Amino acid sequence: MIHDRCRTTLAAALLLGLAATPLAAQDSQFGISGLGTPGRFESVRARATGGAFAAFDPLSSLVDATLGWADHLTITSGGATSYRAIEFPDKSTWVRATRFPVLGVSGPVGHGIIVGGGFGTYLDKSFNISTRDTVTIRGVPEPVTDRYVSDGAVSDLRLAAAARITSRVFAGVGVHLLTGSVRVRAGRDFQDSSYVDTFEASELTYDGFGASASVVALPASSLRLAAFVRSDSRLRARENSTELARNDLPITLGAGLQWQPAAATTFAASIVSQSWGNAGTNAYNTVNWSAGAELGRGAPLRLGVRGGHLPFGPGGRAPSEFGVAGGTGFRFSEGRGVIDLSLEHLSRTGVGLRERVWTLLVGVTVRP
Amino acid sequence: MTPLLRRLAVLGVVAAAAVLACTEDLTAPGRCDQYCPPEKIVVYDTILDSAITRDSAYGRPIGYVSVPEAPVMLVESLPGRISRAIFRFNRAPFLRRATSSTDTTTGPLLQPDSVFVAMRIVRREAKASNLTVHLYRLPLSIDSTTTFSDPAVSDSFAGPPLRSVNLDTLLAQATRYDSVIAHDTIHLDTLTGDRLTRDSLNGEVQYLLIFKLDSLAVPFDTTDSGRVALGVRVTADSFASLALSASEQINGQAPALHWFNRFDSLGTIVGYRQPPVSPAGGGGFDGFVFTPDPAPLDTNLLVGGLPAARSLLRVNLPRAIRDSTQIVRATLILVASDSVRGVPSDSFVLFVHPAAVDLGAKSSILRDPFLAPDSAVIHVGFTDTVRIEITNILRRWQADTSLPRSLVLHQGPDFPFEGVTLAEVRFFSSRAALRRPTLRLTYVPRLTFAP
Numbered sequence: 001m002i003h004d005r006c007r008t009t010l011a012a013a014l015l016l017g018l019a020a021t022p023l024a025a026q027d028s029q030f031g032i033s034g035l036g037t038p039g040r041f042e043s044v045r046a047r048a049t050g051g052a053f054a055a056f057d058p059l060s061s062l063v064d065a066t067l068g069w070a071d072h073l074t075i076t077s078g079g080a081t082s083y084r085a086i087e088f089p090d091k092s093t094w095v096r097a098t099r100f101p102v103l104g105v106s107g108p109v110g111h112g113i114i115v116g117g118g119f120g121t122y123l124d125k126s127f128n129i130s131t132r133d134t135v136t137i138r139g140v141p142e143p144v145t146d147r148y149v150s151d152g153a154v155s156d157l158r159l160a161a162a163a164r165i166t167s168r169v170f171a172g173v174g175v176h177l178l179t180g181s182v183r184v185r186a187g188r189d190f191q192d193s194s195y196v197d198t199f200e201a202s203e204l205t206y207d208g209f210g211a212s213a214s215v216v217a218l219p220a221s222s223l224r225l226a227a228f229v230r231s232d233s234r235l236r237a238r239e240n241s242t243e244l245a246r247n248d249l250p251i252t253l254g255a256g257l258q259w260q261p262a263a264a265t266t267f268a269a270s271i272v273s274q275s276w277g278n279a280g281t282n283a284y285n286t287v288n289w290s291a292g293a294e295l296g297r298g299a300p301l302r303l304g305v306r307g308g309h310l311p312f313g314p315g316g317r318a319p320s321e322f323g324v325a326g327g328t329g330f331r332f333s334e335g336r337g338v339i340d341l342s343l344e345h346l347s348r349t350g351v352g353l354r355e356r357v358w359t360l361l362v363g364v365t366v367r368p
Numbered sequence: 369m370t371p372l373l374r375r376l377a378v379l380g381v382v383a384a385a386a387v388l389a390c391t392e393d394l395t396a397p398g399r400c401d402q403y404c405p406p407e408k409i410v411v412y413d414t415i416l417d418s419a420i421t422r423d424s425a426y427g428r429p430i431g432y433v434s435v436p437e438a439p440v441m442l443v444e445s446l447p448g449r450i451s452r453a454i455f456r457f458n459r460a461p462f463l464r465r466a467t468s469s470t471d472t473t474t475g476p477l478l479q480p481d482s483v484f485v486a487m488r489i490v491r492r493e494a495k496a497s498n499l500t501v502h503l504y505r506l507p508l509s510i511d512s513t514t515t516f517s518d519p520a521v522s523d524s525f526a527g528p529p530l531r532s533v534n535l536d537t538l539l540a541q542a543t544r545y546d547s548v549i550a551h552d553t554i555h556l557d558t559l560t561g562d563r564l565t566r567d568s569l570n571g572e573v574q575y576l577l578i579f580k581l582d583s584l585a586v587p588f589d590t591t592d593s594g595r596v597a598l599g600v601r602v603t604a605d606s607f608a609s610l611a612l613s614a615s616e617q618i619n620g621q622a623p624a625l626h627w628f629n630r631f632d633s634l635g636t637i638v639g640y641r642q643p644p645v646s647p648a649g650g651g652g653f654d655g656f657v658f659t660p661d662p663a664p665l666d667t668n669l670l671v672g673g674l675p676a677a678r679s680l681l682r683v684n685l686p687r688a689i690r691d692s693t694q695i696v697r698a699t700l701i702l703v704a705s706d707s708v709r710g711v712p713s714d715s716f717v718l719f720v721h722p723a724a725v726d727l728g729a730k731s732s733i734l735r736d737p738f739l740a741p742d743s744a745v746i747h748v749g750f751t752d753t754v755r756i757e758i759t760n761i762l763r764r765w766q767a768d769t770s771l772p773r774s775l776v777l778h779q780g781p782d783f784p785f786e787g788v789t790l791a792e793v794r795f796f797s798s799r800a801a802l803r804r805p806t807l808r809l810t811y812v813p814r815l816t817f818a819p
Contacts, residue, residue, distance in 0.1 A: 029403050030403075032403055032404060032405060033402065033403065131404065135411060137411055137413055137810055138413055138808075148404060148407070150405070186405070186409060186817070188812065190696065194757060195759075195810065196763065197696075198694040198696050200694065200814065202817050206819075237819030244817075244819045245818075247819070314402040315402065351402070352402060352403075353402075353403060
């Protein structure tokens with residue numbers, strides 16, 4: 001019976017993993033003016049706490065050292081459906097997108113070393129935009145509809161290892177291969193059939209490299225401290241093997257604090273700084289913070305808040321972001337399977353644009 | 369929550385997530401001043417004055433369709449243009465027949481009781497009033513070399529006609545069913561026996577005109593094997609013009625001659641109806657003669673008329689536009705050098721085809737069911753500039769660089785539509801510096817996608 005439950009859980013996880021193939025959706029309109037929308041290296045559980053628990057969550061790929069307490073083979077995947085309201089001063093609309101930003105595998109390999117890997121979205125570059133305008137051609141005003149479609153993302157393929165250095169210190173390192181492609185298409189439809197609709201398509205490929213290191217210290221039984229650094233080299237964009245651009249990628253510095261005053265009560269907070277400001281035009285350095293709590297056992301209540309800035313946006317000012325999140329999780333099959341649920345609301349404000357995003361996340365974790 | 373309910377709830381959530389994974393709906397509002405990709409679609413519009421080069425007209429004196437091969441016989445009496453149909457029927461199928469069913473002895477066929485001459489009018493000028501068709505007997509010597517001024521023909525047309533039929537008058541007659549010749553409902557002239565049927569089944573209204581003659585008008589001359597040559601002239605208050613179906617018209621109906629002979633069958637005079645004869649093949653012939661003679665080629669471009677002329681235009685498309693842009697509209701601009709003469713029904717369609725092979729006058733037209741030819745309607749009396757959209761052709765050239773960049777201008781899409789009217793249009797060629805053909809292009813340069 002136990003095996004049957006495991007199979008059911010594993011099939012559900014594989015189903016989610018297979019469906020994850022078509023990466024799509026632009027998480028934010030602000031990202032169009034830059035390299036894209038950076039992904040979050042957070043599991044569904046960590047998202048439910050506003051990201052505060054990501055620095056101490058082995059299922060998240062933010063801090064390699066947390067792999068140190070993943071003492072079993074663990075497979076995790078997550079999916080998210082977003083409903084995003086986009087509000088310009090004179091009009092608004094909403095879009096829906098579904099994506100699967102995280103897939104991870106980790107487990108011990110002996111000698112106290114835990115190895116983990118997987119992929120996550122590093123930069124989401126999917127969007128679909130239609131604009132209507134009237135242009136004067138041959139002296140006659142002609143209504144036109146322009147369409148811009150970009151479908152793809154830069155993924156972060158991660159391989160990391162962690163070990164317990166001392167009884168109170170875990171350390172981890174990781175390497176990151178940034179790779180991906182984006183199919184882009186731009187076209188113009190003319191309302192006047194005398195003109196032939198036009199479109200042009202291409203495929204851009206991206207590559208880059210990164211490395212990360214982190215430590216997690218346990219100065220007291222109820223206290224955990226994390227510090228992490230990640231350096232990504234550059235993102236190279238090519239079209240038909242011809243290099244189009246190189247953009248510097250950020251150095252990420254971060255720290256986190258987790259306090260567990262009682263067995264069923266945990267609080268955490270973290271802060272992350274990223275030097276996106278060198279990544280091109282309309283790019284800014286960012287500092288993001290988060291704080292959250294997990295209360296209860298079995299089906300715990302998770303709450304969190306987050307704030308900070310987005311790295312890309314027009315107008316000479318980084319868009320700000322504030323969000324609240326909540327969620328819970330269910331264990332079954334004697335703890336071999338975990339379903340995490342999270343609901344997140346984000347509010348982003350930039351020059352001439354405001355976004356409100358509701359995101360429902362579902363995560364599946366299997367420990368066979 | 370019981371374990372079973374919890375399990376069901378979990379599986380429900382997973383299933384819902386899997387279903388949601390298959391949907392996506394992304395359309396953001398347009399604010400491309402700030403929140404759109406940096407790629408901008410820019411439309412350029414330019415007039416290429418010297419893009420049309422080495423243009424020539426072909427088709428005179430030998431046309432792509434010449435008069436003897438024309439699918440119609442044009443009959444017109446217009447100011448400055450006169451045209452008459454002439455045709456010679458084949459010999460009669462039978463000159464003698466057996467005197468009885470039990471005897472192989474044959475006797476000669478006698479002069480007919482009546483002779484019916486049928487001809488299909490495929491086009492008539494709707495504005496013509498009192499349009500009258502005159503039928504003449506012509507000498508058997510007519511053939512494809514006969515001209516309007518040939519004395520044998522001109523003398524015949526100068527004499528009295530065998531019969532004259534006013535179409536409007538005949539159409540005003542009561543209708544009845546004709547089971548002898550037309551096998552259709554006819555308007556019958558009860559005095560002469562002439563009849564007319566109106567046929568609109570093929571879309572355009574056509575008429576079948578049948579003359580009833582006798583042996584005095586059309587004698588059964590056995591020395592000429594029963595051959596007969598006839599001619600047709602039209603008159604009207606104005607716009608005297610019609611077109612008769614010729615034997616070259618596919619699925620057409622050439623003139624037909626029906627002999628209703630008599631025969632002495634062992635002392636009893638009986639009637640004998642011969643199979644109809646036509647001018648097609650053998651010793652037959654049909655065509656028309658007209659004056660003045662077709663104008664020869666000059667430095668201008670010529671399309672249409674008879675003999676049917678075509679023009680060939682070479683297009684020198686700048687490489688930067690051909691290779692690195694998307695053409696969204698291309699317009700060929702032709703300036704008429706002379707007005708189109710004729711009657712309103714002479715209006716025709718001017719087609720532009722890409723050439724499959726550029727061999728000058730013998731260039732073949734690219735036949736591609738996925739590439740519809742571009743066209744413009746040329747009306748009689750037209751003196752304005754002609755603009756023809758050739759966007760599809762230029763985009764095809766961009767896709768297939770092996771094609772010659774040559775355009776063929778001709779009348780009608782294909783046979784039998786080419787060579788059905790004497791109307792022709794002339795355009796200034798590239799030799800006319802100020803009124804030469806030009807090409808107006810609207811295009812979008814290639815985008816460079818921002819990484």
